Structures are given as C-alpha cells and as structure tokens.
Amino acid sequence: MTTTYVDMRERQAGGYPGEGSALVRDEGRAMLGYESAPNRTNGAGRLAQGLGWFSVGLGLAELASPGTVARLIGVRDGSRTRIVVRSMGAREFATGLAILTGTRPTGWMWARVAGDAVNLALLGQAARSPRTDRTRVAAAAAAVLGVAALDVLSGRKLGQQSGTLARSAHLDAAITINRGPDEVYRFWRDLQNMPRFMEHLESVHATGERTSRWTAKPIAGVSLSWDAEIREDLPGERISWRSVGGDLEHWGSVRFTAAPGGRGTEVRLNAGYLPPGGVLGAALGSLLGTLTETKLSNDLRRLKQLIETGEVVQSDASVHTLPHPAQPSAGGEA
Amino acid sequence: MKAVCWEGKRTVRVEDVPDPRILNAQDAIVRVTSTAICGSDLHLYNGFVPSMAKGDILGHEFMGEVVEVGPGVRRLKVGDRVVVPFPIACGACWTCQQQMFSLCENTNPNAWMAEALWGHSTSGMFGYSHLTGGYAGGQAQYARVPFADVGPIKIDDGLPDEKVLFLSDILPTGYMGAEMCDIKPGQVVAVWGCGPVGQFAIASAYLLGAERVIAIDRFPYRLRMAREKAKAETINYEEVDSVRDVLWDMTAGRGPDACIDAVGLEAHGSPLMYAYDRTKQALMLESDRPLALREAIMACRNGGVVSVIGVYGGFIDKFPMGSLMNRSLTIRTGQTHVHRYLKPLLERIKNGEIDPSFVITHRLPLEEAPRGYEIFRKKEEDCEKVVLKAS
Numbered sequence: 204m205t206t207t208y209v210d211m212r213e214r215q216a217g218g219y220p221g222e223g224s225a226l227v228r229d230e231g232r233a234m235l236g237y238e239s240a241p242n243r244t245n246g247a248g249r250l251a252q253g254l255g256w257f258s259v260g261l262g263l264a265e266l267a268s269p270g271t272v273a274r275l276i277g278v279r280d281g282s283r284t285r286i287v288v289r290s291m292g293a294r295e296f297a298t299g300l301a302i303l304t305g306t307r308p309t310g311w312m313w314a315r316v317a318g319d320a321v322n323l324a325l326l327g328q329a330a331r332s333p334r335t336d337r338t339r340v341a342a343a344a345a346a347v348l349g350v351a352a353l354d355v356l357s358g359r360k361l362g363q364q365s366g367t368l369a370r371s372a373h374l375d376a377a378i379t380i381n382r383g384p385d386e387v388y389r390f391w392r393d394l395q396n397m398p399r400f401m402e403h404l405e406s407v408h409a410t411g412e413r414t415s416r417w418t419a420k421p422i423a424g425v426s427l428s429w430d431a432e433i434r435e436d437l438p439g440e441r442i443s444w445r446s447v448g449g450d451l452e453h454w455g456s457v458r459f460t461a462a463p464g465g466r467g468t469e470v471r472l473n474a475g476y477l478p479p480g481g482v483l484g485a486a487l488g489s490l491l492g493t494l495t496e497t498k499l500s501n502d503l504r505r506l507k508q509l510i511e512t513g514e515v516v517q518s519d520a521s522v523h524t525l526p527h528p529a530q531p532s533a534g535g536e537a
Numbered sequence: 538m539k540a541v542c543w544e545g546k547r548t549v550r551v552e553d554v555p556d557p558r559i560l561n562a563q564d565a566i567v568r569v570t571s572t573a574i575c576g577s578d579l580h581l582y583n584g585f586v587p588s589m590a591k592g593d594i595l596g597h598e599f600m601g602e603v604v605e606v607g608p609g610v611r612r613l614k615v616g617d618r619v620v621v622p623f624p625i626a627c628g629a630c631w632t633c634q635q636q637m638f639s640l641c642e643n644t645n646p647n648a649w650m651a652e653a654l655w656g657h658s659t660s661g662m663f664g665y666s667h668l669t670g671g672y673a674g675g676q677a678q679y680a681r682v683p684f685a686d687v688g689p690i691k692i693d694d695g696l697p698d699e700k701v702l703f704l705s706d707i708l709p710t711g712y713m714g715a716e717m718c719d720i721k722p723g724q725v726v727a728v729w730g731c732g733p734v735g736q737f738a739i740a741s742a743y744l745l746g747a748e749r750v751i752a753i754d755r756f757p758y759r760l761r762m763a764r765e766k767a768k769a770e771t772i773n774y775e776e777v778d779s780v781r782d783v784l785w786d787m788t789a790g791r792g793p794d795a796c797i798d799a800v801g802l803e804a805h806g807s808p809l810m811y812a813y814d815r816t817k818q819a820l821m822l823e824s825d826r827p828l829a830l831r832e833a834i835m836a837c838r839n840g841g842v843v844s845v846i847g848v849y850g851g852f853i854d855k856f857p858m859g860s861l862m863n864r865s866l867t868i869r870t871g872q873t874h875v876h877r878y879l880k881p882l883l884e885r886i887k888n889g890e891i892d893p894s895f896v897i898t899h900r901l902p903l904e905e906a907p908r909g910y911e912i913f914r915k916k917e918e919d920c921e922k923v924v925l926k927a928s
Contacts, residue, residue: 520670526590
C-alpha cells in the first residue's frame with residue numbers, strides 16, 4: 204500500500220509543471236522512512252471504503268424492508284422482529300456513513316466489529332427459537348463472521364497507519380490567490396508573515412539571509428522552537444525550507460504558478476513534521492494530532508484573505524478558539 | 538443590546554447580549570432601525586439547517602444608521618442610513634470581481650464546513666448558521682457589518698424604511714429569480730410559492746417583459762395577494778388534481794416557458810408525496826423535500842428554464858433528471874448576488890416602478906419576534922411578512 208501511495212504522488216507530481224520539489228520530497232521521505240499517512244487510495248482505505256458502502260447498502264435495506272431482510276436470513280417476520288431489524292439498519296447505516304465521511308475511520312471500523320458481535324448474538328438468539336429456519340440463520344451467521352474478519356483486518360490496517368500519523372505528518376494544501384506570483388512570493392518570502400496565517404506558529408524571525416528561528420504556539424504549556432534554512436529560493440516560483448536543529452524536524456515547500464485565465468496565482472504547499480522521541484515527542488504528538496490538511500487549507504485561506512483584503516476576516520464565532528455562538532462576546536477574547 | 542437568539546428547534550428568545558465591536562478594520566457598526574423575518578429564517582427556526590448553535594443571533598434582512606466605522610472604511614460615514622445585503626462580500630476576490638457576491642471567497646471563516654457539505658463554500662452570510670461563517674445576525678439593536686464599503690447601500694432620507702428594507706434580500710432574490718429565466722416578450726412564467734419572494738418574482742417577471750405570470754400556492758390569502766398586488770393568475774394546488782395538467786391547459790400544451798421555485802426545502806404538495814418526503818427527511822435519508830422543484834421541472838416547456846431561488850440545504854431524492862436531460866431544460870440557481878441589484882432596484886423603487894412594502898402584513902417591536910416567528914410559521918393571521926422595529 205505504501206508503494207501505491209508513493210506512485211500516486213509521483214504521478215501527481217509529474218502532472219503539473221513546476222510541481223514538487225524533488226529535494227524536499229526526498230528528504231521528507233527519508234525522514235519518514237517511506238511511511239505513508241492514511242489515504243483513501245491505498246489498500247486499507249479501499250477496503251474500509253468498500254465496507255462503508257456495504258454498511259450503507261445493508262442499512263438502507265434493513266430500514267426500508269425489514270420484513271424481507273428477516274425472511275432472507277431465516278428469522279420469522281413480525282412487528283418485534285421488524286423493530287430489531289430496523290434498529291440494526293439504523294446502526295448499520297450510521298456506521299457506514301461515519302466510515303465514508305469520518306475523519307477517524309479507524310474508530311468506526313472497530314464500531315463495525317462491535318456491530319458484528321451484536322448481529323451474531325441476535326442470530327444466536329434467533330437460532331434457539333423453534334420458529335426459525337436454522338439453515339438460513341446459519342448461512343447468515345457465516346456471512347456475518349466473514350464480514351467481521353474483514354472488519355478486524357481493516358481496523359488493524361487503518362490502526363497501523365494512524366500510528367504512523369501520530370509520529371509524523373506530511374500534508375498538502377492548495378489555493379488560488381487573485382494576485383500575481385511575484386506579489387504572493389514576496390509576501391511569503393518575508394517569513395515573519397507566516398504566523399499571521401499559520402495558526403500553529405507563534406513567531407518566525409529571520410536570523411540571516413536564508414536562516415530563521417521558528418516558535419510554535421505552546422501545546423499543554425510546552426513551547427517548541429527550531430531553526431530552519433531555506434534550501435531553494437526561486438523568486439516568483441518556489442521556496443523550500445527545512446529545519447536544521449531544534450525541537451523537531453520540519454520541512455516544507457511552497458510553489459507559485461500563474462493561474463490560467465488571469466486568475467492570479469496557484470499556491471501549492473506541502474509540509475512535513477517529524478518529532479523526536481521522549482517527552483518533547485509526546486507533546487509534539489499532540490501538536491501533530493491537531494495538524495490536518497483541513498487546518499493547512501485554513502492557513503492558506505487566511506493567507507489569501509491577508510493578500511486580497513489586507514486582513515484575516517473574522518466572524519463573531521471565528522474570533523474564538525473554542526466553539527462560540529454567533530453573537531458578540533463581552534470582550535477581551537478577541 | 539437586545540437580540541433575537543436561536544435557542545433550539547422552534548425556540549427563539551429576545552435576550553440581552555453584548556454590543557458588537559469592530560473586529561476588522563473594514564467593519565462598520567449599524568444601529569438597526571428595521572429588520573425582517575425571512576422565509577429562510579424559518580428553515581433555521583424549524584431546525585432544518587445544520588450547524589446552528591444555541592445563542593446564535595438570527596436575521597439577515599436589516600437596515601439602519603452607521604454609528605461607528607473601522608479605520609479601513611473610506612466610503613461610509615457615521616450617520617449614513619444604509620441597507621445591508623445578506624451575503625458578506627470582500628469585493629477583492631476573483632468571484633466578487635465577476636459580480637457573484639454570494640460566492641465571495643474570503644468571507645466565510647468556516648468555509649471548511651461548507652466544503653464538507655457542498656464541495657465548495659459560499660460567502661459568509663449574516664445570522665445564517667455556522668456553515669456560512671457564524672456571523673451574528675441583524676435581528677438586534679446593533680449589528681457588525683464587515684466590508685462596509687462593499688456591501689451597504691446609502692439611502693436618501695426621503696425614502697421610508699419599509700420601501701427599501703427588502704433590498705437586503707427578498708426583492709433582489711425575487712428579481713434574480715426572474716432574471717435567470719431570461720424572459721422574452723410574450724413568455725409565460727410560472728412561480729411556485731406566493732411568500733414574499735414569490736410575490737417579488739411575479740412582479741419582477743412582469744418588469745422583465747413576461748406576458749403572463751401564473752402563481753401556485755395553497756393559502757388563499759397569499760394567492761389573493763398574488764392576484765391583487767402582483768397581478769398574477771393563480772392556482773391553488775390543493776384544489777386541483779395536477780398542477781402540471783392545469784398549466785398544460787393554461788398554455789395549450791406548451792408548458793410555461795420558465796418555472797421559478799420560490800419554495801425550497803420545506804415544500805408541501807400532494808399528501809402522498811409529502812408523506813414520502815417528510816418520512817425520508819425525518820429518517821435523515823434526504824435533507825430537503827423537493828416537491829415544488831419536481832413539479833416545476835415536469836411542468837416546464839421543452840427547452841425552458843427552471844429557476845431555483847427557494848433554499849435547499851443538502852440532498853434530495855427522486856430528482857427527475859430524465860425530464861431535465863431529455864427535454865433540454867436549463868436549471869439556474871444561486872444564493873442572491875444582492876450587491877449587483879442594489880442600485881438598479883433602488884432606482885426602480887425611486888421611480889415608482891415597484892413598491893416592495895405591499896408584502897408587509899405585520900409590524901412588531903423586536904421584543905415580539907418570538908410571536909412573529911410563530912405566526913409566520915403557522916401562517917396565522919394571514920401572515921405574509923413580519924417587519925421588526927428594532928429602534
């Protein structure tokens with residue numbers, strides 16, 4: 204599955220002119236030991252998705268025609284049976300949707316395993332009733348056991364992958380900004396601007412022409428800093444950097460290409476983080492747990508707001524870090 | 538200040554909340570004089586729109602007086618009287634430059650939520666759930682208005698609130714619904730829904746050259762308003778077997794040249810189809826009930842336009858794609874790009890071509906907003922449009 208992931212990435216990298224920095228990518232892979240983040244296109248992702256769709260289909264069938272399903276599995280149809288089959292259907296459907304759309308598919312795959320156990324228990328109970336077709340119940344139980352085996356396999360595979368994610372992160376994001384590549388490049392090249400749009404950064408200070416000191420926002424009271432140096436600097440095209448010492452290993456690359464139709468600049472960012480072991484590593488684990496591609500996209504959206512409108516756009520709810528209703532706050536927190 | 542807050546399904550309360558403050562340099566604070574309850578507020582009220590939070594201030598139709606401006610505001614001044622468009626637009630992104638203001642790329646801080654549900658995000662909107670940004674709404678004594686130089690339109694002192702308030706949403710929405718029909722002289726337009734937006738769609742269709750406009754609803758008082766004030770022919774769908782067949786007769790088999798859905802996700806219709814869709818909605822197997830939309834598609838003339846201005850939130854079932862494809866229909870839709878209609882429609886109001894105040898049936902103080910929501914929801918007291926006087 205790792206191979207699939209890398210292959211896909213390289214195909215993608217080959218797909219866009221100027222895409223990807225071989226230097227940074229190779230360093231990133233070396234740091235990661237070629238381990239991949241969970242991805243829908245790899246084997247475990249595909250299996251989980253297949254099982255997710257299976258859940259949705261079975262759930263809908265159980266919800267819509269519980270009588271037919273009951274007869275199919277050899278259980279006597281009746282109003283109580285229908286209630287049980289319907290509730291199983293609702294659970295099945297919800298689990299399937301959660302696997303397909305959820306950000307934590309691993310947990311939901313284990314929920315499927317628990318659901319399989321419930322199904323088996325119910326079938327066992329049904330088998331003891333004199334009014335059931337035992338052959339059909341046995342066949343249904345065998346089918347559930349088969350699916351349960353797949354569920355366990357999928358849960359374990361996904362679990363191994365998210366173990367990798369907890370130790371390191373390699374993220375991509377992209378956005379189009381309605382200004383020319385030179386202007387967007389200049390804004391980014393002034394590295395002190397980065398904390399204005401990257402939420403997890405406290406500060407970035409230039410310490411030389413190509414070197415800088417980065418500090419992350421404290422996580423659980425632990426503040427992390429590292430030095431970075433710019434490895435590639437092609438004005439109006441690309442900047443790539445990597446850490447050269449400090450609390451974590453970090454590398455990143457941002458590319459600027461003119462968008463078609465005079466629509467400004469396509470900005471593509473990829474960034475990777477690899478924490479060391481020990482106590483700091485544990486603190487960083489929680490930092491990386493909060494770093495997702497959605498967050499990185501949000502960072503790029505703030506960059507776009509800054510360049511296009513001059514400021515990060517706030518709503519009554521968004522100025523708060525914790526959930527807040529859409530009403531003005533008493534003050535202080537903004 | 539006092540504000541109308543969403544407290545849960547079918548519960549709103551007028552509460553004391555902190556006054557708004559300038560959060561961005563291009564903000565203004567407006568003292569709200571008039572605000573209105575929109576049909577789409579009822580979707581929030583009835584709990585059909587996800588991501589509402591307890592305490593959210595509602596309201597996206599409002600106007601008032603500028604009382605404070607941020608350091609980045611150039612055009613607006615304290616004391617200006619303004620109507621505020623419901624979509625929040627930056628004016629600087631590519632989409633705003635294409636005049637598609639309700640799709641502004643910069644004003645929804647929660648764009649990621651909308652992207653998860655819709656693939657891409659809309660602009661931010663006032664008082665319209667956290668999916669569209671988590672902005673406090675205008676059913677309050679004061680409101681914070683971002684990008685104050687881009688959205689609000691100044692109003693001369695001579696014009697009363699009631700003539701211009703609806704520039705904030707429903708007048709441009711009805712107008713855009715008719716404009717999307719690309720009406721040619723002699724054409725026949727059918728409008729589903731005789732709520733305020735439907736009334737303005739009817740009036741706008743005539744302004745844009747329609748020869749006949751046929752309106753469809755089930756409440757006699759709304760159909761009467763459509764006939765008497767907006768000059769439509771009307772069909773009460775509860776009194777006929779098939780709206781499509783009646784439209785077939787009225788157009789001698791052609792079907793209306795354009796059909797406007799001014800109903801949206803909480804449609805009613807034939808008891809059987811209503812029960813089907815309401816059940817699927819309750820089971821969360823579909824989020825929206827597209828009864829009016831299905832009917833509009835089936836009724837529309839070959840090669841005609843179906844214009845959708847009623848609000849949909851998520852997913853629908855039994856969408857007649859075969860009818861749409863095989864008969865060369867065009868669907869046009871969108872949240873209203875209000876900003877582009879402000880000046881031309883204000884001109885039409887000044888010229889006396891349209892007086893939007895004809896839809897108002899209830900004028901209540903802000904404190905009575907909960908009653909306003911309830912009578913509007915239940916269609917009691919022949920309620921068509923509730924205007925709240927905030928100060």
